[in-house]
Amino acid sequence: MSKVNKPFNSKSVDRWSVFFTGLSGACTYLIIAILFLIVGNIVWNGAPHFSLRFLTTGVDAGMFNVSQSGVFPMVVGTAARVFLMTIFVIPVGVITALYMTEYSKRNSVIIRLIRGAVNNLAGVPSIVFGLFGLGFFINFLGQNMDALMNPASAQAVWGKPSLLWASMTLAVMTLPVVIVATEESLKSIPPGLREASLALGATKLQTVVKIVLPQALPGILTGAILAISRAAGEVAPILFTGAAFSVQGLATGLTDQFMDLAYHVFILSTQSPNIEQTRPLLYATVMALLLLTFVVNIAAVIVRSRIRRRMRSFR
Amino acid sequence: MSHKVQENAEKANRWIGIRRGQTRRPLEWLAEKGILVVSFSTILMVLLIFIFVTKEALPIFFGTMNSAANQTILSVEEATKLKPEALREYLNLTQKEFADADAETRALLIEVRAEAAKDQSKDKDAKVNTTEWRYLLKAHQWTGYDKPEYIWQPVGDIHKYNIIPLLLGSLKVSLVALAFALPIALGAALYVSQLARPSTKEWLKPAIELLSGIPSVVLGFFALIVLASALQNIFGYQTRLNAFLAGLSLGLAVIPLVFSIAEDALTTVPASYMQAALALGSSKWQAAWHIILPAALPGVFAAAVLGFGRALGETMIVLMTSSASIMSFSLFDSARPITAAIAAELAEAVFGGHHYRILFMLGALLFSLTFVLNLLADLVISKLRNRLEGKK
Numbered sequence: 015m016s017k018v019n020k021p022f023n024s025k026s027v028d029r030w031s032v033f034f035t036g037l038s039g040a041c042t043y044l045i046i047a048i049l050f051l052i053v054g055n056i057v058w059n060g061a062p063h064f065s066l067r068f069l070t071t072g073v074d075a076g077m078f079n080v081s082q083s084g085v086f087p088m089v090v091g092t093a094a095r096v097f098l099m100t101i102f103v104i105p106v107g108v109i110t111a112l113y114m115t116e117y118s119k120r121n122s123v124i125i126r127l128i129r130g131a132v133n134n135l136a137g138v139p140s141i142v143f144g145l146f147g148l149g150f151f152i153n154f155l156g157q158n159m160d161a162l163m164n165p166a167s168a169q170a171v172w173g174k175p176s177l178l179w180a181s182m183t184l185a186v187m188t189l190p191v192v193i194v195a196t197e198e199s200l201k202s203i204p205p206g207l208r209e210a211s212l213a214l215g216a217t218k219l220q221t222v223v224k225i226v227l228p229q230a231l232p233g234i235l236t237g238a239i240l241a242i243s244r245a246a247g248e249v250a251p252i253l254f255t256g257a258a259f260s261v262q263g264l265a266t267g268l269t270d271q272f273m274d275l276a277y278h279v280f281i282l283s284t285q286s287p288n289i290e291q292t293r294p295l296l297y298a299t300v301m302a303l304l305l306l307t308f309v310v311n312i313a314a315v316i317v318r319s320r321i322r323r324r325m326r327s328f329r
Numbered sequence: 330m331s332h333k334v335q336e337n338a339e340k341a342n343r344w345i346g347i348r349r350g351q352t353r354r355p356l357e358w359l360a361e362k363g364i365l366v367v368s369f370s371t372i373l374m375v376l377l378i379f380i381f382v383t384k385e386a387l388p389i390f391f392g393t394m395n396s397a398a399n400q401t402i403l404s405v406e407e408a409t410k411l412k413p414e415a416l417r418e419y420l421n422l423t424q425k426e427f428a429d430a431d432a433e434t435r436a437l438l439i440e441v442r443a444e445a446a447k448d449q450s451k452d453k454d455a456k457v458n459t460t461e462w463r464y465l466l467k468a469h470q471w472t473g474y475d476k477p478e479y480i481w482q483p484v485g486d487i488h489k490y491n492i493i494p495l496l497l498g499s500l501k502v503s504l505v506a507l508a509f510a511l512p513i514a515l516g517a518a519l520y521v522s523q524l525a526r527p528s529t530k531e532w533l534k535p536a537i538e539l540l541s542g543i544p545s546v547v548l549g550f551f552a553l554i555v556l557a558s559a560l561q562n563i564f565g566y567q568t569r570l571n572a573f574l575a576g577l578s579l580g581l582a583v584i585p586l587v588f589s590i591a592e593d594a595l596t597t598v599p600a601s602y603m604q605a606a607l608a609l610g611s612s613k614w615q616a617a618w619h620i621i622l623p624a625a626l627p628g629v630f631a632a633a634v635l636g637f638g639r640a641l642g643e644t645m646i647v648l649m650t651s652s653a654s655i656m657s658f659s660l661f662d663s664a665r666p667i668t669a670a671i672a673a674e675l676a677e678a679v680f681g682g683h684h685y686r687i688l689f690m691l692g693a694l695l696f697s698l699t700f701v702l703n704l705l706a707d708l709v710i711s712k713l714r715n716r717l718e719g720k721k
Contacts, residue, residue, distance in 0.1 A: 031614035035524055038614075041516030042525070042533060045584060049540045052551050052581075106370055113368035117361060130707065131371040137635065137703040138375075138696060139642025140545075141668045142382060145675075145692040149381035168425075186374050193371070219360050247544020250644035253672055276546050283550045284649060293554075300550055304543070311542035315535050 053304065060301030063294040069302065073273075077260060078286055080295045085302055090264050091177075091272035092306070095256065096242050098181035098268075099188065103241055106185075107192030108227075108234055114193075115200040116222055136190035140250040147183030147255035148175075171269055178268040180256025187251055188241035195240055199233015199321055200226065236317045243310040247303060249276045275303050379696065386690035394460045394683045459490050460683050466493065481654040481665070483674060483684045490687050494656045498572065498664035502647055503640035505576020505660060506583050511633055513580075514587035518632075521588075522595040523603065523617040534592070541585030549649035552578030557650070564661075568652075572664035575650040579640050587636040594628020594710070595621060597717055627713040631706040638702040642695060644668040667691050 063080075071084030110128065118125050156173035164171070172178075203226060211221040249257070258271035259281060265272035282296040283289075289296075388394040416435070417427040430438070457464065468477035471489065482489040521533050553570075556578055561569050598621050606616035622629070647669045654665035665673075671688050678684040 028612050028615065031612035034618065035520075035614045038516040038520035038524060041513045042520045042537070044513060045517055045537050045540060045588070046533070048581065048584075049536065049543075052543065052548075055551070055555060056547070106367055109364050110368040110371055113364045117364060128368060128371055130704075131375045133707050134375055134700060134703050135371060137638055137642075137699050138378065139644065139668060139699055141642065141644040141671050142378065142692050142696045142699075145382050145385075145671065145689060146378045148675075149385045149689065150377055153385075154381065186378075189371060189374065217354060217357055219357050243542055247546060249544075249546045250668075250672060254675055276544055279546050279550055280645065280649070283553055289554075296550070296554070300547055304547055307542055307544055308539070311539060315538070319535075 056297060056300050056304055059293070060297035063298040064301050068298055073260065077281070078288075078292050078295070080292055083295060085275060085278065085299055087261070087264055087273045088275040088278045088299075089302065089306075091257075092246055092275040094265055094272065095177060095181045095184065095252065095274065096246050098177065099184040099245055100238055100242060102182055102185035103188050103192050104234065104238055107189055107237060107241075108196050110189075111193050111196035111200055112222060112226075115197055116218075116226060132190045132193050135186070136194075138187075140187065140248055141253075143183055143187045143251040144254050146186070147179055147251060151179040151182055152255065174269075175254065175256045175258075175271055176269040177256055177265050177272050180252040180272070183251045183255045184245045184248065187248070188245050191241045191244055192234075192237040195237030195318075196230060196234050199230045199236070202233070202321060202324060203229045232317055232321055236314050236321065239310055239314040239317065243307050243314060246310065247276050247307050249274075249280055252277065275299070275306070279303055379693075382689055382696055383693045386686055386693050389460055389465075389683075389686045389690045392461060394686055395458045455487060457487070459488050460687065465490055465687075467491075468493075479656045481670070483678070483687075488684060490683075492667075492687075492691065494654045495665060495667045495670050495691065497656065497658070498651070498654060499641055499666035499668070501572045501658070501660065501664050502575045502579060502651070502666050503637055505573060506579035506640040507633065507637055509577055509580035510583040510587055510636060514584045514632075514636070515591055515629065517584075518588050518591035518595055518629075519617055519622065522592050523621055524613055537585055537588055540581070541589070543581075545582055545643060545645040546649075548578055548581050549646040552581075552646060553649045566661040568661060568663050570650050570652045570663055571661050572651075573660045575647050575664065575666070576660070578650055579643055579646050582643055582646060583636045583640050586639050587632045590632035590635055591625075591629050594625040594632065594713065597628070597714065598624045599717065624717070625713065627709045627716075631709040631713075634702050634706040634709070638699045638706075641666075641702075642668060642699055644672050648672045667695055671695075 068084045069089065070086050071082065072087045073079075073083045075082035077083065110132075114125055114128060152173055152175060156176075156179065157170070159172040160167075160170055207225055207229065208221055211225045212218070216224070252274060256271055257274045257277040259273075261271055261273050279296070279300050282292060282299055286292040286296070383390075413427070417424070459465075463469075468479050469489075469491070470477040471480065471487070479491045479493040480489040481491055481494045517537065521530055521537070525533060552574060557569050557574055560574055560577070564573075566573075602620050602624060603613075603616050606620045607613065611619070647666045651665045651669045652663045654670065655662050657664075671691055674684065675688050678688060
């Protein structure tokens with residue numbers, strides 16, 4: 015009661031409020047501090063060993079050779095799988111988003127089903143994607159392709175871990191990312207544009223292809239970037255579907271196994287014969303991976319904030 | 330010439346269907362159907378994941394797998410009387426290998442098999458089919474143990490596949506992660522969405538989202554190389570890689586996820602709530618805690634549920650920070666979660682063998698678990714949105 019009856023005084027401050035505001039602020043800055051701690055630790059320890067030579071040499075001198083080994087084949091492998099994944103995931107993701115925003119009725123049963131599937135796919139553990147890639151792409155698709163194409167040969171061509179299957183597994187994993195980003199950008203396009211196009215006699219398809227899609231391009235780009243940044247650092251889905259401990263030369267064909275930057279981080283930190291000695295190599299490799307994902311991430315943040323600004327200006 | 334061009338244009342227009350008065354538009358129709366079909370691929374993928382992960386585990390579910398070290402031995406006469414399919418299974422051959430082998434080769438194989446069986450283990454557990462459900466879920470008194478125990482030990486003579494230690498490991502690690510991540514992430518979400526100045530908020534949010542951009546393998550590396558020794562020095566426990574370390578580093582991956590979902594939920598609460606509370610004389614914190622948070626509570630709950638799902642499914646961090654699977658409730662003992670077991674052991678498991686099948690069964694279990702958690706979170710979030718938008 016006394017609290018309620020206290021006369022209102024703008025200068026009196028509730029002490030608990032100050033305390034809890036400070037506490038929640040502390041939580042926020044703790045997260046930032048953790049981020050800086052991790053990144054700082056990696057850059058501090060990784061930078062001395064990080065050089066152009068490190069980026070452009072392979073592991074011919076041995077996996078754990080600190081002074082002579084580099085990460086070139088891993089960077090190429092990661093780039094290849096991410097590039098292939100983008101080719102697979104973008105068309106499917108964009109078309110799905112187009113259907114959800116342009117074609118279907120709002121809140122129809124199909125839309126709800128698709129949205130449920132997207133949400134579900136986004137939450138599936140990455141290791142389950144690895145199992146799926148092994149069970150479906152390699153054991154089912156690959157082996158059946160082998161049986162159809164050259165039944166006489168005992169050598170598996172498609173029915174084994176490869177670049178193709180790893181990228182496809184990653185494409186399935188990143189599908190929700192692309193769909194959500196594209197959908198967001200499609201929704202930010204003012205309906206007036208579509209109406210104007212339709213009123214001028216363009217058909218639905220023409221409107222979608224010539225008016226809506228070009229406007230949605232930044233959003234699609236964000237989706238692609240986010241998918242790339244998510245996929246570049248993932249190891250679990252490619253553990254059984256394509257990544258290899260060590261491969262001679264670069265991965266050139268779709269059916270080759272490949273070395274991978276993120277997987278290499280795992281190898282270096284868990285299988286090194288002498289962790290103290292290989293520490294510089296490990297830190298530099300982590301730094302390369304972090305650099306790759308951060309550059310991609312920051313690009314996504316910039317493109318995204320532009321879209322959000324546009325969305326606000328139309329409202 | 331121009332006549333021809335016009336004719337062509339007309340033809341094209343007819344095909345696209347934009348001539349006035351024309352209602353049939355084959356290309357439009359085709360494109361529309363094509364788009365519909367492609368957009369079903371997401372649903373198809375979820376189904377395929379379920380089907381193909383479960384498919385590999387079916388023999389376990391139906392109990393048709395036999396992992397006993399000592400199998401029944403047949404003489405050549407007995408074996409030749411078997412049906413071809415049964416004989417093939419007895420000899421552990423693939424369809425193709427079996428078709429290639431003639432009667433003589435088969436007889437030879439049967440003899441080899443019987444020969445090998447002579448040095449079978451005398452252990453009483455060697456006859457046990459460890460893939461049966463009672464061995465998967467219940468404690469069993471193995472030879473050499475003085476009481477029934479839960480053991481996951483897929484290597485050695487007798488494969489012990491009790492999944493309870495793995496489940497316990499997953500649960501232990503995820504709960505530590507949540508206990509660490511939830512308060513921090515929720516505090517930060519409240520601060521960023523309600524209390525911080527807009528100019529501060531502008532850079533705080535992307536900065537925290539950057540944490541989610543760190544690949545989990547890098548977090549695992551950080552936990553293994555830096556955190557493990559640091560924590561051991563601080564707390565002075567015995568096992569270097571334990572559930573506490575795994576949970577803490579897992580928390581680093583959970584924080585940004587919980588933060589962004591909770592922050593979203595808190596931001597959807599109409600600004601008028603805050604304004605009304607402030608107008609009545611409450612402080613900003615009081616309004617945020619007593620008004621905004623209860624209004625957004627379902628969303629916060631959903632964030633916690635999704636965070637739990639993420640913690641259960643995260644692989645690389647727990648793979649790098651866990652070692653042996655031990656049945657122990659202590660946080661400072663080593664723990665091996667489900668995901669770590671799958672990632673670490675599948676490469677060594679014999680293709681199509683019982684270990685392989687059991688790992689797929691664990692994968693199917695994980696998939697169903699996260700499916701339910703996602704569904705729950707989805708439901709709660711859509712309810713919240715409807716409530717805040719004034720729809721019943």
